[in-house]
Each structure stands twice: as structure tokens, then as C-alpha cells.
Amino acid sequence: MSFPLLTATAALPAIGAIATAAVPAARRTAAKWLALLVSLATLVLAIVVAVRFEPGGDRYQLTESHSWISDFGVRYELGVDGIAVALIGLTALLIPFIILAGWHDADPSPEHVDSRWRPTQGFFALILAVEAMVILSFEATDVFLFYVFFEAMLIPMYFLIGGFGDRAHEGGDKAAATQRSYAAVKFLLYNLAGGLVMLAAVIGLYVVAGSFSLQEIAAARASGSLEMATTTERLLFLGFFFAFAVKAPLWPLHTWLPNAMGESTAPVAVLITAVVDKVGTFAMLRFCLGLFPEASQWATPVVLVLALISIVYGALLAVGQRDIKRLVAYASISHFGFIVLGIFAMTSQGQSGATLYMVNHGISTAALMLVAGFLISRRGSRLIADYGGVQKVAPVLAGTFLIGGLATLSLPGLAPFVSEFLVLVGTFARYPVVGVIATLGIVLAALYVLVLYQRTMTGPVKPEIATMPDLKVRELVVVAPLIALLIFLGVFPKPLTDIVNPAVQHTMSDVQKTDPQPEVEAAK
Structure with missing residues (x-):
């Protein structure tokens, strides 16, 4: 092209x-x-990318390559596989709903109107x-460009968390500002620390490979012209994985997420967990497994x-949370555990399920958190007891909240069930004990969602609830398409699996793994 x-x-x-900043x-x-309008136009372009992408074609398609920092071999190099196409589509889909849901979240106070x-x-x-930087992260096939x-996406996220926090804070304006600042700084420091470790690994990769290009x-x-020493490969893997585990987030590097989501507005909380955090799990597939196959199996x-x-x-x-938004944050940590589990189960079912989980978790969390945000804005409190x-x-608000919650606990018939089922099947096939333990997360999910x-409701x-209004037209426009998608992808996930599965097979080939064959007892 x-x-x-x-x-x-x-x-x-x-x-x-x-242009928006200049208005x-x-x-x-x-x-x-x-x-x-810009977000909707971006969604149209993302749809064009998906239509132009050929699942059975080359691994990286729609490629672009231009010299950038020639002295260091850095190129502006882009390309997408099926996993990237799915996540670009998720990002472009959610941003218009995030904007609509936050329509009044940044309106100035009366004293500042004029x-x-x-x-x-x-x-x-x-x-x-943030949308632009996330999409470029999914598209980049040059490691330095990706880095x-x-x-860079940390900077706008820092200001969104610290400058536009949740107004439903029980401690008053001063306490709210303090909590927002703490959450924003914690988010930035954790992710900067991960990024600095990754930078050292990026430099080390260039020293060893002489290139930043994934394809090169x-x-x-x-061809056998590049061989990494075992120790070198493992150290580089750890540098990359640490940064991605912070971003994902994975225990024990997760503690920034509940603070960041709790102190953000609901749309920004969705931006964090449904969009930005997916860069971490996506990068585990593209960079950790793709660049360091031996070290990935070792770890x-x-x-x-x-x-x-x-x-x-x-x-x-x-289960034990008193705060609605922090409950969703801890639920997301549990779900990201399923995604990482599917990636490192090293089976095609597990990795397909993990990729679908990234998309389906984004949609289900957006539905639940945005409805929770509408609820909190009416009552002015995040506490469940209120x-x-x-x-x-x-009733409409309660009904949409219930569907979002049922999707979060992976009810059959809703989209997350398919992905969670594939992750567990793929894990059972190679690590049956791990798969058994992971099912405990399903039981606990039913507990915290239904108790909430x-x-x-x-x-x-x-x-204080007696005069609460039901969802308005703008809010229904936000929630209804997300619920429709949860149902559609729950009963017909084929459009996503057709795009994702070839890319998963490439990743399995990178780590030189094949799916375990079922053991069938011979007939007597």
C-alpha cells in the first residue's frame, strides 16, 4: 500500500x-x-486496518519502514499481526465511549466558568x-520505537489521574487532591522504574543483535547468524518482562493500580485498565516470547x-472491598493473572484465550466501570454501604450493572466466558495442577460480583437513593453497544478468533512449542 x-x-x-487543546x-x-468526532474517525481507520488485514497472509502486514535515527540503527518501522489488529480495534472502539461517558467530568467549577x-x-x-501512543505501541515493530x-504514554496518564480525579471522595476537596496526587505519583514511579529497567535491556539487545527490528x-x-548466550538472553528477558509485568499489572508489582483506578474518574479508570494495561500483556507475546524463546520457557x-x-x-x-471502584481494580488484577497464565501456558488454546481475554476484559470492564461511574455520580459516594x-x-441502571457484573464473572453466553474457558483448557493441557488452582478465581469472581x-441494587x-434518576440517553448510548458486543462475542467469537489464531501459531513457532496431544488408551 x-x-x-x-x-x-x-x-x-x-x-x-x-486541535482539541487549541480550542x-x-x-x-x-x-x-x-x-x-476525531475518536470516531480513528475507529473508522481501525476498521479499515482490520478489513485490509489478511489473517492467512504474512505475519506483519501493512508495513511501513523509514530511517529515523540512522546512527543507531533506529527505524520508524510499523506492522501489525492479528493480535495487534484486535487490540487496535479495542482501543479505537472504547475511546468514543470513554469520551461520551466523561462528557461532564472536566467541566470547570462555577467560579472558573468565565x-x-x-x-x-x-x-x-x-x-x-493516550490513544495515539497506545495504537503506535501496538503497531511498532522496532523495539526502540516501541519503547x-x-x-511516553505515562505523561498524559499522569495528568489524567492527578489533575482530573474522582469528585466522589469522602474526605473533601483537600483530601481528594492529596489522594489523587499520591495515586498519580505512584503510577508514574512504578511504571518509570519498569521502563528504566527495560531501557537497559533494549540497549543490551542492540549490543547483542545489532538491530532493533523484530523482523531483522x-x-x-x-539463518543462524544470531546466537545469544543463555545467560544473556535470560537477563534481557527479565529486563523486558519486569517492565511489562508492572504495566500489566502482575503481582507483586500491582499495587499502583487500585490507587490509580480508585482516584480517577470512571472513564479514566477504564482507559487505564481496558486500554493502557493491555500494552503490557501484548508486549509479553510480541517481545518476550518473540525475542527470547529459550528464556521464556526457562521463566x-x-x-x-x-x-x-x-x-x-x-x-x-x-471480595473484601468497601469501595466499588477499588473492587473493580482488584478484579482486574485477577483477570490479568488469567491473561498471563494463558500466554505462558505455551499452548495455542491458552494464547488464543489470552488474546481474546484482553479484548473481552476491555469491553466487560468498560461496561461495568462506566455504569458504576454513572451510579457514583448520582449518589456522590464510592462506598458500597451507601x-x-x-x-x-x-431499573435500567441496575440491569446494565448486572450484565456488566455477569460478564466480569465470565457467565456462559457473554464474551469473557469464551476467553476464560480457552485459557483454562490450554493450561490444563500442559499444567493440570495449575489449571485446577486457577479455577478458584472463577468461584471467587461469582462471590464478589453477586455480593456487590x-x-x-x-x-x-x-x-438518599429514593430520587435517583435512571440512565439518560447519553449514558444509554455509552452502555448499550458495549452490552450488545458482550452478547455477540459471547455467542459468536469467530470474527476475533479468525484474526488472532494465525498470529498465535507464529508465536508458538517462535518458542518452538506444539500443543500436547491427548493421551487415549488403546482399545483392547
């Missing part, structure tokens, strides 16, 4: 971010509509900037243990 489609898909939200202070509504203060423009510009945007390194390995036992701890630990802490009887006064619904109506 002569038209740089991948560059355009990332450049459009970047240009939109600049005059008094034209806040215009800034919102501009951001929404001033030159521009929170609305800044809020939506930062969201578009640049892997780190793969070709050199295939598998430890990674599986960490994934199991994440599954059980995150679910147990979700609710009760909501389904009697706002019971405490907030059923029972007698609390006085």
Missing part, C-alpha cells in the same frame, strides 16, 4: 489532541465534539494523546506461580 494507513491511524488522534477556553462544548482555565480541552486532548511510546532479529535467528514456572497468585489474591481482595435498593428506582450487586431503598 502506498497510503501509510498505520501511521494515519495513530496520527489522527495525535493531531486531534493538539478557545469559552468553546468547551466544541472541544468535546471535536474530540468525539475564566481562561481550560480543563475541558485538556481532559479530552489527553485522552486522544519510546511505551514510556527473527531473520538472523532463523515459565515462576511466571505461572505469579499469575496464580494474581488470580487468587486479586479475587480475594475484591447504596441499597437501586433496582427499584433505577446484592448490597447495592437489592434490599430496601435508602432515603
Whole structure:
């Protein structure tokens, strides 16, 4: 193709971010509509990428390659496989809903309405900037280029968490500002630490391989002209994996996530866990397994243990939460444990399930968290104890909240069930004991979701809830398509599996693994 489609898909939200930030202070509504239109145009480009992509074709398609920093062999090199196409589609799909859900989240306070203060423009510009950087991270096939945007997205996220936090804070404005600052700094420090370790590994990779290009390194390995010493490969793997485990997040590097999601607005919380965090698990597949196959197999036992701890630990802490948003955050930690488990099970079912889980978790978490955000904005509290009887006064809100919760616990018929089932099947095939332990996460998920619904939506109506309005048109426009997708992909996941499976086979080939064959007793 002569038209740089991948560059355009990332450049459009970047240009939109600049244009949104430049909208005059008094034209806040215009800034919102501009951001929404840019996000919808980006979704159209992402659909074009998916249509142009041929699942049975070359591993990396729609490629672009230009010299960037020639003295160090750095190239502006882009390409997508099926996994990247699925996650670019997820990102482009969720951003319009995030913008619509946060339509009033950055409106200035009454004393600033007539001033030159521009929170609305800044809020939506930062969201578009994050979208651009995430998409480029999925597209980059040059390791250094990937690293640049892997780190750069931290800056707009820092300001979204610290500057536009949740207004439903029990400690007042001053306490809320303090908590937001703490959460934003913790997010930044954790991820910067992971990024610095990764930078050392990126430099080490260049010293060993003489290139940052994934395709060049793969070709050199295939021809036998590149051989890494075992110790070197394992050290480089650890450098990359550490950064991705922080971003994912994986236990014990997860502690920044509950703070960040709890103190963010609901749309920003969705941006964190449904979009940004997927870069970490995606990179485990593309870079850890693709660049360091021997080291990936060497580290598998430890990674599986960490994934199991994440599954059980995150679910147990979700059961005991008093705060709705922190409950969803700990549930996400448990779900990311399933994703990592599927990746390192080293089976095609496990890795296909892990990729589907990234997409389905993004949609289900968006549905649940955005409805929770609508609920919290009405009551002004994140505490579960402050609710009760909501389904009697706002049945549509309660119903959509229930569907989002049922998707989170992977109810059959909804999209996450398919991915969780594939992860467990793939894990059982190679590590049956690990698979048995992982199923405990399913039981605990049913517990924390159903108890959350019971405490907030059923029972007698609390006085503060009696006049709560039901979902409005804008809110229904946000939630209804997400629920429709959860149902559609729950009963017909084939469009996603057709795109993802060939890429998974390439990854299995990288690590030189084949699926275990079932043992069938011979007939007597």
C-alpha cells in the first residue's frame, strides 16, 4: 500500500489532541465534539486496518519502514499481526465511549466558568494523546520505537489521574487532591522504574543483535547468524518482562493500580485498565516470547506461580472491598493473572484465550466501570454501604450493572466466558495442577460480583437513593453497544478468533512449542 494507513491511524488522534487543546477556553462544548468526532474517525481507520488485514497472509502486514535515527540503527518501522489488529480495534472502539461517558467530568467549577482555565480541552486532548501512543505501541515493530511510546504514554496518564480525579471522595476537596496526587505519583514511579529497567535491556539487545527490528532479529535467528548466550538472553528477558509485568499489572508489582483506578474518574479508570494495561500483556507475546524463546520457557514456572497468585489474591481482595471502584481494580488484577497464565501456558488454546481475554476484559470492564461511574455520580459516594435498593428506582441502571457484573464473572453466553474457558483448557493441557488452582478465581469472581450487586441494587431503598434518576440517553448510548458486543462475542467469537489464531501459531513457532496431544488408551 502506498497510503501509510498505520501511521494515519495513530496520527489522527495525535493531531486531534493538539486541535482539541487549541480550542478557545469559552468553546468547551466544541472541544468535546471535536474530540468525539476525531475518536470516531480513528475507529473508522481501525476498521479499515482490520478489513485490509489478511489473517492467512504474512505475519506483519501493512508495513511501513523509514530511517529515523540512522546512527543507531533506529527505524520508524510499523506492522501489525492479528493480535495487534484486535487490540487496535479495542482501543479505537472504547475511546468514543470513554469520551461520551466523561462528557461532564472536566467541566470547570462555577467560579472558573468565565475564566481562561481550560480543563475541558485538556481532559479530552489527553485522552486522544493516550490513544495515539497506545495504537503506535501496538503497531511498532522496532523495539526502540516501541519503547519510546511505551514510556511516553505515562505523561498524559499522569495528568489524567492527578489533575482530573474522582469528585466522589469522602474526605473533601483537600483530601481528594492529596489522594489523587499520591495515586498519580505512584503510577508514574512504578511504571518509570519498569521502563528504566527495560531501557537497559533494549540497549543490551542492540549490543547483542545489532538491530532493533523484530523482523531483522527473527531473520538472523532463523539463518543462524544470531546466537545469544543463555545467560544473556535470560537477563534481557527479565529486563523486558519486569517492565511489562508492572504495566500489566502482575503481582507483586500491582499495587499502583487500585490507587490509580480508585482516584480517577470512571472513564479514566477504564482507559487505564481496558486500554493502557493491555500494552503490557501484548508486549509479553510480541517481545518476550518473540525475542527470547529459550528464556521464556526457562521463566515459565515462576511466571505461572505469579499469575496464580494474581488470580487468587486479586479475587480475594475484591471480595473484601468497601469501595466499588477499588473492587473493580482488584478484579482486574485477577483477570490479568488469567491473561498471563494463558500466554505462558505455551499452548495455542491458552494464547488464543489470552488474546481474546484482553479484548473481552476491555469491553466487560468498560461496561461495568462506566455504569458504576454513572451510579457514583448520582449518589456522590464510592462506598458500597451507601447504596441499597437501586433496582427499584433505577431499573435500567441496575440491569446494565448486572450484565456488566455477569460478564466480569465470565457467565456462559457473554464474551469473557469464551476467553476464560480457552485459557483454562490450554493450561490444563500442559499444567493440570495449575489449571485446577486457577479455577478458584472463577468461584471467587461469582462471590464478589453477586455480593456487590446484592448490597447495592437489592434490599430496601435508602432515603438518599429514593430520587435517583435512571440512565439518560447519553449514558444509554455509552452502555448499550458495549452490552450488545458482550452478547455477540459471547455467542459468536469467530470474527476475533479468525484474526488472532494465525498470529498465535507464529508465536508458538517462535518458542518452538506444539500443543500436547491427548493421551487415549488403546482399545483392547
